[in-house]
Amino acid sequence: MEYKPEDGFPYYYSLANDASLDALFSASSSTFTLLHSIDEKKGNYRYAPNKWTIKEVIGHITDHEKIKMFRAFRLSRKETVELWGYDQNSLVRNAKFNALSTEQLIADFSNVRKASISFIDTLSDKQLNIKGMARTHEITLEDFLKSIIGHERHHMAILKEKYILEN
Template identity: 30%
Template sequence: MKRSEVVPMPRFFDRYINLVDDIELLDGFQKYAPERIFAETEKLLGLGDRVYEPGKWTVKDILQHVIDNERIMAYRALRFSRNDKTPLPGYDEAVLAANTTASHRTVDDLMEEFRELRRSTVTLFRNMDSIMLTRPGNANNTEISPLALGFVILGHPVHHMNIIRERYFPLL
């Protein structure tokens, strides 16, 4: 199913979904693979622990956040695809970010985790049919389908890479 088939378009999450081309979800997992989105490895490594403003996340913190978010979105998609109607809460990204070991890890290590996670995510979505993909659920007081969550998974890292290019790369 394609991005244009995400109906209704969920509020808040549309900012990520709309960063993805109108392509089949499974094709999107290839086009928006972690190593393609974060392909500018030398620049990412060159940033080290620099931030553009005090209190902002480092590139490693951003990578960990993207990984954490994908896990959460995939979990939501699993629940909703299996027709679990239990409303799911939001999550506090600042709390998660404050409780990681990202600062002690390397960009390469984080990217390896991201690639491994993505393989699992693709397997999950590859085994959902159109009925499962379009079953609505409620996450953070927003109606959203597994299909929409799949496109959030693709667009969220794009959003963060755009921020890295705009605000972090000028620090180099």
């Protein structure tokens, strides 16, 4: 079955189920190389009216990882937690991403990624197999974490396609 972005978890997981969790979170160098190639002027570019700027996309990817990692932390401790979505447009609209430099946004994303890797390194196999619900899908913590990278891959593909960025 082929999933679409509006399908949420299954779509994002399908974009990242090709590698181990450690490999997925550690292989972000190509993402950061691409992001570091964006200058300030390009950071404010939006490919159509009412679409996010590149800065807003970077901020959104970072926000997404922060939210999902907090939920993953709670699930790893066997707390009951809802793993489904959030209002991404509200979060972007109420952030000040466009007032920040592209470098600040990339640094924040990098710091969040380092914290995510640090957290993942503390998890046992037993914790990675804890199950939770993402809407109607019962998933393991490991699969939930993989979907974070799938989300990143989704947005990086959009940056490359719609914002005309090159590796």
